[in-house]
Amino acid sequence: MGLVEVGMRVVRGPDWRWGEQDGGEGHAGTVVEVGRPGSSTTPDRTVVVQWDAGSRTNYRIGYQSSFDLRLVDNAPVGVRHQNHICDGCKKQGIAGIRWKCARCFDYDLCTSCYMGDKHDINHPFIRYETSSSSGVDINPRKNASKVPLQGIFVGAKVIRGPDWDWGNQDGGEGKWGRVTEIRGWDNESGRSVASVTWLSNTTNVYRVGHKGKVDVKYIQPATNGNIYLQHLPILGKPEDGVNTNGVSSASSAPLQLPFLVGERVRVGVPLEQLRTMQEGHGGWNQKMTEIIDKVGVVHRITDKGDVRVQYEGFPSRWTIHPGALTRVTSFSLGDIVTVISDASRVRDLQKGHGEWIDYMKSILGKNGVIAKVYPDGDLRVNIEGKTWTFNPLCVQIVPHNSEYNNTMKANERLDQTGPSVSSAPSTGSTEIEGPNSLVDQLVREAAQGHTQEVSQILTTHSDKVPVDGRSGGKTCLQVACHQGHLDLVRLLLHHNASLHMADDDGDTPLHYSAFGNQPEIMELLLRKGANINAINKGRCSALHVAVNKQHPACVKLLLKYNCDVNVQDSYGDTALHDAIGKNSIEILEMLGNSPHLLLSLKNKRGFNVLHHAALKGNNFATEKLVQRARQYVDVRKDDGFAALHLAALNGHRQVTETLLTLGRADPDLTNNKRQTPLLLAVSQGHLEVAEFLTNQGANVTAADEDGETALHLALQRQLSVSGTLPEFSPVFTCILTRLQSVNLENNYSLAMACFLVQKGASLTAVNGKGKTPLDFINDTTAIDILQSYTEQSSAPTASVRLDMDLRALDLAAESLRPDVAGTSHSPSRLPPFSECPATPPQHSISQPVSPAHRVIASAPSKIRNPPQNSLDTQEDEFHKFNGEAMEISNEDTEAGNCIICLESPSNVVFHPCTHCVTCEECSSRVKKCLTCRQVVLSKVTQDGRILSSKSRQPSAERLRYLETKIAEIEEAHSCSICMERRRSVAFLCGHGACVVCAHPLKTCHMCRKPITRKINLY
Template sequence: MTAREGMRVLRGPDWQGGDADGGEGHLGTVVTLLDGHKVRVAWDSGQEYTYRSGAEGKYDLRIFDTAPVGIRHEGKTCSGCDEQSIYGMLWHCQVCRACDLCPLCYVTDKHDIKHGFLRVNEPGSTGEPVKKRSVSLKIRAMGIFPGAKVKRGRDWAWADQDGGLGTTGEVMGFENVAPESSRNIVRVQWPGGKTNSYRLGFNGNVDLTCVEEEAGTYYYRDHLPVLSTTTGTALPSTNSSTSVSSDNSAIFSGSSGAGSATSSFASINSASGDSSAAPMQGATSMDLGDKVVIHVDEGKLKELQLQCGGCTATMLRCIGKTGEIASKAPNGAVGVKFDNSKLTFRFNPETLTRVPQLKVGDMVRIKPDLEQVKLLNKRVGWKTGMETALGKVGQVTKIDSDGDVVVSFGKGAYMFSPACCIPVSGSTSFDSVTGSSADVSDASSASSVTSDSDTSDDYMDLHRNIMKMVAAQLFGIAQPGLGGARRHVSGESNIGKLINAVAKGDAQTVRSLCQENKSLVNTVYKGLTPLILACHEGKKDVCSCLLAQGADINGQGEKGNSPLGAALEGKKEDIALYLLEKGANPSVTNSKERNPVHLAAYNNMPEVIKILVQKGANANAKDQYGDTPLHDAIERDNNDAVDMLLRVKNIDIQAHNRKGFNVLQHACLKGNANAVEKILARDAGQVDKMLDGKYTALHIAATNDHVDCVTLLIKNGNATVSLQGHNKLTPLHMACIKGHVRSLEALVENGAEVNVQDSDGDTPLHCVVNANVDNPGRPTGQHELKQRVRMAMLLLSKGAYPDLCNKKGKDVLGACRYSGVGDHIKAFMQQNPQVIKKSGRPGTATVSRGGSGGGTSAGGLDALFRMMTLPCAAATCTKMADITLMPCGHKPFCRNCCLSFSECPICQKTIERRLHKRGDVDADLADACKQM
């Protein structure tokens, strides 16, 4: 479809932009049509990039909505909501010729979803056929929708109408006041109570940037047209006869006037019932500005987030990080911003716990639950012996630049995230702790294609010990066992004074003590020289003073730590550059065989990497685990460091670590799409290389559901999509075993073979239905079962053979581990015989349509739906079924969704209903159903 400025768009079939859009489903606006079949898009998140709209035969974008540019079908009435002269794309039923649907009714599954439809892009066109909605993928749109938090954006022209730069307002709804277009103006309420309207695509202008995204309507992704400027001449933006003035007169009046909320995408939230939801538990204990951390594991997070819009891979990566409460929704959900992210993520407050604001000298008790403390301390790391501190009272003696604290217990000290600490008032005594400070076994020693948890213990040793030593010097806490090799010298009290002065940054005292006793300047005290400590703490004046007094710039302490290494581990980039300027050795290694390039890569210091390499440091050096600096940068998602290392002329991207992962495989393991893209651009020749002869990068990406990596490997790297690895498993088998819908879809869309058999004769479809599901009776298990049913339907629609038997002689229905899954698949095959293909091999099973009247056999679906509580059968709903249909007795729908369907999905009987009106809300279903 021809591009116009103002169209609302999202990522398309040839997308290569990683998460520049904010993730799949996030919306943007076409703001400029460029030469060479390219367009400029401003994403709701505030990012702005150029994309292909036909250049090189590629289409990076799909069109989400054409109403903002004035596409309108005069004389057409929506059969679902009675909207007159439908705005945007019109959907025409190929079975019921009198049925036309507006965009909202189409995606909310009005009319029969098993009927085929035509998408009519513009008035007068014949329309293009699309797949049936019953077998199509549905995704939720995200961005500037009612409820989103926004601030002024790229085209803001309204002075301080918002209350001033940086002020955040809330989107109240869409304003349908532009006479020749729709859904391109939104109403925003600012903190002072003032409400005005702003452009979101009107004449190609975007006045707002999203600070906290909101979930909008769903959409059928493959039903949307690609954005193109190659067919004919690109049309100009819609020119409205109403001008936009700087004081928002005319269409920017600030009135509520929008009118047809039922016909705009603004209505999706109220339609879903979100606005009436009961407040979530824990909401009242969260205040704006509170520091919080996710205190549940991945499984529990996914389960709790089912009540709050779902859980993304980005949200999972936030476990262990400290965020800040940025907003609160009416239903109690809270918006949390992590690190420097421009977006706020919406969480169920039950997933979060507040992080206390601590200061040096505070008494705290470490939380007693071992597993929870390990989870909360994930970013800091874990060492054997820390468990002895659980439930004990200690004193905060040091706080580092990341906010992590050293807690001393009289005879020992450990570093914790403040989330692990409970402030204790009125206590001045320590609880003693014991235990070794030896490292726990590193997760990186395990060999797996599944992402393991990242532990930073090895990199934190020096940092942790210096923090504890500084605490001991400044606060007089006894710290036995911190030393290792220690040089005993006369006048030990003087070295203690020198260390204390270095920790305080007192250059004058440092100079005086060193002049009095020249031997102090290079003394190794508790494993460290004074210069190592000064560099780690970023005391540049003290560093300069010590060097002037004869300190060895390359003098190493315990475990081979050097001043340069200490500066890098302490994240003091200016000190590191200063030392290199003064002649520090760029190739010195510590006891773990890490050189300064490793440390700079781990701490994301690209400029230091550049200087180190220029001075002769080895960018391909391996540490004791076989990791190169590039492995370390990828591990930490340090994309600036990745980019710099890949610019190094002789960088070795084929190098593998002791686990066998080369850097491309490691990037796929960690889901670092930026690294995958850059590595493939440098050299795609290793894309099909196998880890230990078992798994390619594509296997690894599919196993971990890193969809962007999957797409990049295929499209940029020309990976072999159906290459068989260990036990003849293809990447599609791996995605099916793990239950990853998005990866499955990406693979089959890019040509993955759906009927290839592994060494047990299992096809991907067998893997979908035979996998074990954790806690099938809980919401997360129920959700996974629904996902597996959808995966099976997708595979069947792509030509998977249901009658193909494995080596145990089982076809797909025979291999089903859970009867509910098998019954849904059987029903799907009965209802969609035109898409089902058979292998036709002797001895394989066939599928019948059941007995007369469309009923099911004894022990089949009838028994299932009477004995089990299952999720609602509506594709977009996550609620549990609570409506029993009469007279058939099946229980497939929740109360809200029952009104949207005309027949029972199990027996195909027509639902006869009488709808009573209470005001303008459809209420009881009367004789059609009863509430259980």
């Protein structure tokens, strides 16, 4: 097993003894933190796993020689075998682990195909975790046990999880959604995000391993096939030994030395050998002679498997052959170690690492307990009651720590009652330890603010209890600062309590005072010389703490003392990033007025503060930032998203308005996928934002990289917004009211489409799949309504009107049922446009109208005794705008042309309405009259012939096409041997035959592979 990284997907491993923490055997989780040397919470050779079921804790990957986890997928961390094709699913570039058949030439499978029993299960395989792995032999899958892989996969029901940072996209706390797809994030990672559709019908992607983040957890898992558990690599375990149940090292492959990021290493070969090994592995540089005896830290592993090492004192990192490096043992608090016995070697190694004194000869070869691991790797070791600082190369880990502890702990406690000494008196430092009972009492009294009791303990036991002694990892000064005991803090500072002492999380007394909202104590600490910009292990300063806890008085004081407002935490967030998320106006005002604020700083997700304000919908922060630096308005992230894209995507109308009006943002700025803010707003159903963008000049005909226009997106997706009418959207309010009157209540997709058409969106634009917006409409009423809004657009063309009429004819024919014969269908009355003052007509009333509407003007010359009913009045009103009747061109009707083809004369009369508007050819498809919408019961030509209600016979070309399709269907389902019976048996290779022909077969007649199993098809 090579490099362990956050984002890897894992399941329980061979040494698992933690019950059902993971949700059960085969349930998946994600590595979200990798242990590091010196950490008390996540020590070296451990990882923290966020299980899909929701629990989160740490597990061993070599710690105490135990391995709790197996790697099930490393595609989320970007592992990809670019030059290999899966021979099972034929996908180029195998993502994650590659499985190579050891018996067949050049036959590779991805994990999904391998676990799905593709290829011969009697063949052994070689497993490659990365493109640079040496490979591990895997025994055949036959007779190996399998378990279902369960977790966040397609079909799982999920709710917001531990890293959720997306507001109410899910509809609010406790709302659930369904996973519809697991995919990668661009080219960065594979199978690392999940597409989730929420109950509100909104769909978004969420991280499930991408960069070690998990946004959702399941409430009902889904199964992603079965896995051979014993064939998976053990997380953190080197591949140079034999694994259990079917895994052994590839004997023909060179040994691959595993190193983890953060491990301490040094060159372990002679200089000349290193020079030779470096060829093709980073090359040789004469300055490398200076690092031979130095200890470095692994920065990363390159794609070739070489190791990038950072050495202290060297500005650049060195690429070194992994075979030239040896691991420097990592130590943790409480480890039992032995000092080496070679006095001369210890004397040399101690230079610059605590130094050497002759008294140290008495402790050579003796055992001790590690009390502290310094950031540079040096160790503080308790030996026989005294404390020494050692170079880590001077000590060795004692095996079987647990057994040794049972014999040593009591002696250590008794010996520690004596004074501590330093191995290097010149440093002037002593180990901060003391009798547990007195230290605990001191910290307890400090927490309660008992100044006199603390003073008495410090005075009476000054030789035994240091003022900076810790109980539960905290000093008395830290707890006093948090609780706000000002007099006690003064007393402790008088006794020289350390202002810089940090707890296990790196928090100093100044951090504690910020946590406790104690500005007076903060000022006292700062006046005494506390480091105002000190950071904890999360790289948070006291300003970060005060902002996150929303303590404005503390923020004001820190700014008064000129703290650094640009410090970035471990996520890359500045204090202003945090303040935007907390939405504290008072704190935002103070930070926004800071003269030293750098607005260009980005966090690790690529968001500057303006991006973050747009993402969170914080309009106050947006206004403040735009006023201060308008030049950042159109600055885009690496994915091309600017602030306006983020505001539109998340439906923040006020932020959108601020960016467009105050910031003068470009409304048609595109991201890397050529999406404009309008396209993003429409895709999510944000009506108010879409209306405001179009009113500000956004291009309604713009298309993304797939050719999708806003109208495509509106009609092909079932948009969902809140049940109330938009507050700041008068046009949409009018449209939705109008739709409600024709029983199309809450049809936001159609409302959006009507609005876009009215603004000039094209109904005939073709996307990348050859589809027009009309192809997504399945309702004749919707066609009617869209047609009415098309007449309002700036330039409705004759071709558009004809396309809409033909689409209406197709839908009418599909929807007609036999039981409606003899009934009259009148369309619901649509409110005239004069009832929507917010949508005035955009064209001249003398503009040409669609062919379907020309019937109204031409009808008198073609209708025989037309019935007088409300339809005539309704059609008149339908074509009125602001009380003026439309002028209808009757060029075609005067010529007597068919209103569909516009070529042949109209010579067919529909009954019972008696309208005559089509030719004999076109009338064959008509089921409702195009003028009055009545059902056509019979059709009579002008010479008296009664036409059949059946459609005309298809052409010979159409018949040949249908015959070919039927033959193809029959062939696909017929036995490929006898070509007579239906194929009813399938083989594991994917081919099949009928039950009669399949019975005697031993090998597949198509691919010649052995038939190991025959499956009946029903």
